Amino acid sequence: MTIPFDNEGASLDSGLVRLHELGYKQELKRELSVISNFALTFSIISVLTCISTLYNTGLNYGGPVSMVYGWLVVCIFTMLVALSMAEICSAYPTSGGLYFWSAKLAGPQWAPFASWITGWFNIIGQWAGTTSINFSLAQLLQVIILLSTGGKNGGGYVASKYVVIAIHGGILVIHGVINSLPISILSLLAHLGAIWNVVGVFVLIILIPSVATERASVKFVFTEFNSDNGAGINSKSYIFVLGLLMSQFTLAGYDASVHMTEETKRSDINGPKGIISSVGISIVVGFCYILGITFAVTDIPYLLSEDNDAGGYAIAQIFYMSFKKRYGSGFGGIMCLVIVAIAIFFCGMGSITSNSRMAYAFSRDGAMPLSSLWHQVNKEESLGSMVAFQATVSIAVISLYVAYALPIFFRVTLAAKHFQPGPFNLSRYGIIVGWVAVIWVVLISVLFSLPVSYPITIETLNYTPIALGCLIILIVSYWIISARHWFKGPLTNTEN
Template structure:
């Protein structure tokens, strides 16, 4: 064993050891302390690390995808104030994750944290549960993002050929799934390139998201011939949702989904730490800055677009030019009413499409690193394959696995979009459960033993952690509530079915098999 390298058992007793205690001259020292041999190329700085999380959060993606939901359940009031509410509580989750990331900067991220914080007796099960919720949640994010891009491309084609009212071409569900597969293929090819190339794309993605937000939030309401009043944007509550729900509180709660769905994916900064310089500092910075910047630019984007909203029922109607795709109709209508042509609106949708493309690309990057780390610890079938890296130090097989799984997760859309929604609901609830588990262990089992890294919340760590855990518990219940009445097979909210099914499979596989052989994170050092 190299001089200065400690055994993983010793690392467990001292969760964070000052780097000054060891004679290491490179950024891999903390990773070695945690028990892992460095295999990935450490090229990312704090900006690049931030860019991956920021481009996965991608306010242009989340808001565009679920703008219909925001308009339906509460409208401007829910979107304007709900965004800030979700943003505040999301920041508490991010701060707690950043504190843990500073102590354990590994690609495994959440599942590794759970293992270290749950204690020796609970470590294997805590790691198993967190890891599977995390990786399936990430696959669901990639699925929902790339499928949303395929749907938006369908709408762009529809509008480009005349729209619903002009005999435009509307692609079938089979064409949409083929487009989805093509997008995943391109993302897999890009993610097969070196980390320096991915870093370059990631920074472009971050810049595109910021510039795109400010361009559209100014351009759309400026071009629109009819604009909403300030009173409408900040006080109008849409209770006429047509879903049989009359309680304003209930409606407000359902409308929060748009904001909370958007503000996910920032665990990417943790999964990229083995490729980040000064990871115990820059990983936490990436998480916090990605959330903070997203909250600000996302709110600005929401306000700008909502000032161009004047007729909510028409925007949600399947009879409009965009076939009921609300934000596409807003863009198209703004230019068509002023210039007699909606081409400018289609170009604006193209700006959004590029942002969604980058979002899916970065999401697959995060997926592959999680699969690489999880299989490195033997948790996945055929683990020896998924943690192999190529000459460019990229986990190539994990990349293509992520693409394949994300394609398969979209296939239920061919039968029913309701079934597809059940699958991708894991992207919000499932992923947030994975976020909350290590935080829960941090404020309970590891309350007195956790030793923080360079970034920490000090005496406020426990309080912030409990707020984060309670928020995730709350949205898990709220987003599982029925979204329409009467409840039928077409209106049932399948979120509890999907998330409950994942929980059942994860726990049952543990009881039947994994408890006999999975021991949690294991060292791969040659000791």
């Protein structure tokens, strides 16, 4: 049902009109501007968070070459995925986003199953991503405490894994409380997060190389390939591929712009803008950060060694060592780590905001257990071992990107002839860009499921394909046994 004017004859928001046309009434407060939508997504992508926490992976698998050129490769294909998503977002600006898109694009026969599988991949990817982000913050806080009390070689406090898990739990509780606040406050925090990420990156890329008494050469930054990974892998191409995980994890989470569309003004235009601008600016800022920090790298084995002051946390050791060698104290380096920690906090906060919107939308259509609870909206407020860590990161990346790729796949196949684009569209290039995006997602899903160490043992096994395989079996089995009898895909909640 289209409602082009309000009771006083004023033209209504185009996103609200489109939402009604899609069969949904406005329940969330539509107060976000395009800047707010971008800010939240940019904070979730957070190059400070992901590059810092996975810098060890980049150094270990290929070093500077893997990080610099791997970033460029990933950026090209990620932008193609983002462009395809932006085109679909313009046509279907709803909080459910990806699973709603799949239902509309797959056609009546396949809509329920397409919606079901896409929604669950999206939910799983968001949960795994949020877990990875907040656990990385807990780990970084532990390293900050370690360095503040003297470092590993100076009798510093080394927290047990149980303490780290407890810190992780506390962070989740704090983020949950924050996300019960009104959308106006969340918008303000998103703006602060975006500003913090941009300013923080440029402070660090200027400060760290300037303070460091030893700097890498241009040749080292652009040509050094580290094949000494201690993982029993000698193939340079294989090592390079494993190193892509840092870049791909960083450039994920931009579906947040989609999940916030029902709270964004003119979402059929501003939703796509949020996706493209957040990815584009993150690409530039992230490349600057990688280069700036890598110019302070001179001894890769030492940075990765568990015997250094930061216990093998490479970024922390770089910051700490740069200040300690220059001034005799690593305090400045610890403050730089605090900058990163605050960025991770904003990233985790935004991630949970996005999670809550996806859970709200999926529950609105009855797909989540206890759906009647999760889809309620407070009318006054808004919805309220390294191998294991890397496996969680891989699960997040693969799950999110599969959820991104499924509606794109349906758009270039089943809906190729009847897709009705919105204000933002790729014109005749939409099919080509869509196919390249889908192929890229298939490729990285295979690559990030490969073993990361040889020989393969219980301790070194990449659990990603096993975990994802079990989840797929569970989701599909639930569909066959139960959900196919009652889940019909997105449900409208407006009266015709």
